[in-house]
């Protein structure tokens with residue numbers, strides 16, 4: 001019997017309208033367009049403005065657009081997984097709210113949190129459900145309203161992040177396409193370099209934690225930078241080696257979009273030419289769980305059935321990994 005594989009059959013994103021430019025950031029903190037562009041590659045990022053709007057609003061729009069694009073009725077969806085670090089509330093899961101807002105009633109849904117690696121972890125988790133043969137239409141959405149946890153007085157972090165959501169549909173196939181292999185890892189000792197100090201069970205919210213600005217991203221940029229550069233390339237090369245893929249076999253490298261210098265260094269370490277590396281960080285910044293599907297969405301017209309694609313990410317945790325997939329359409 002031919003093994004069932006999970007193929008991405010559609011991708012669709014949602015970007016808030018508001019564009020926060022480097023010039024505007026110059027008015028908010030002591031920075032410059034020149035510093036941000038040369039040190040990060042980011043020129044602008046999107047921000048979700050408006051009362052009462054959270055991650056699930058972007059996620060639901062991405063999912064509704066996805067289903068419409070593929071001609072799938074919401075009632076046909078079996079499962080929705082949302083990768084996020086900024087759910088609307090601590091509970092219920094953003095995935096539950098996304099399903100509700102997108103009119104999905106016959107599915108079960110939950111969130112996964114692996115910081116910037118979350119979309120990759122969710123994609124493999126979802127692929128396993130599809131490969132079991134019991135699930136025919138599974139949605140994976142990466143969505144983050146990073147502006148809700150960014151300290152706009154901290155110039156080291158506020159220039160990096162943006163808001164967005166992007167979703168993919170996974171369906172079973174017996175062709176030689178889809179999610180084929182992965183290599184994931186976690187090192188919890190890395191928590192010290194990248195975390196949010198308060199708001200969890202360790203340090204519940206209080207007047208003191210708010211006054212100390214502890215509900216924002218805390219990041220030591222340089223250790224994260226060094227870690228990212230080696231781990232994304234190593235995980236990608238491991239997956240390639242395990243599957244006898246040479247550099248020439250890889251059609252596209254899709255790295256998490258955190259810093260243009262990290263993206264370039266990863267490509268260099270892997271010997272992948274720049275024209276095969278997907279980049280959109282200049283437009284959106286680091287949208288955490290949305291960066292990788294947003295790249296696929298942006299480059300969708302350039303993809304061909306059978307293309308070998310390596311997705312790779314790293315993030316808070318530390319978490320990191322790489323996936324090998326073959327494009328299915």
Ligand code: ACO
Pocket residue numbers: 030031032035036039040085115116117155156159194220221222224225228258259262286288314315316
């Ligand atoms: N504008 C102007 N100057 C700045 C800014 C800014 N926005 N930010 C920092 N600087 C200054 C620093 O204060 C420092 O000044 P000093 O030399 O006088 O002390 C100087 O620039 C250099 O600072 P570095 O921290 O060495 O700058 P670096 O080149 O490392 O860039 C950055 C900082 C962009 C944060 C980089 O370290 C980075 O991208 N790290 C990785 C971050 C990342 O990828 N995180 C993703 C994970 S997110 C997640 O998982 C949720």
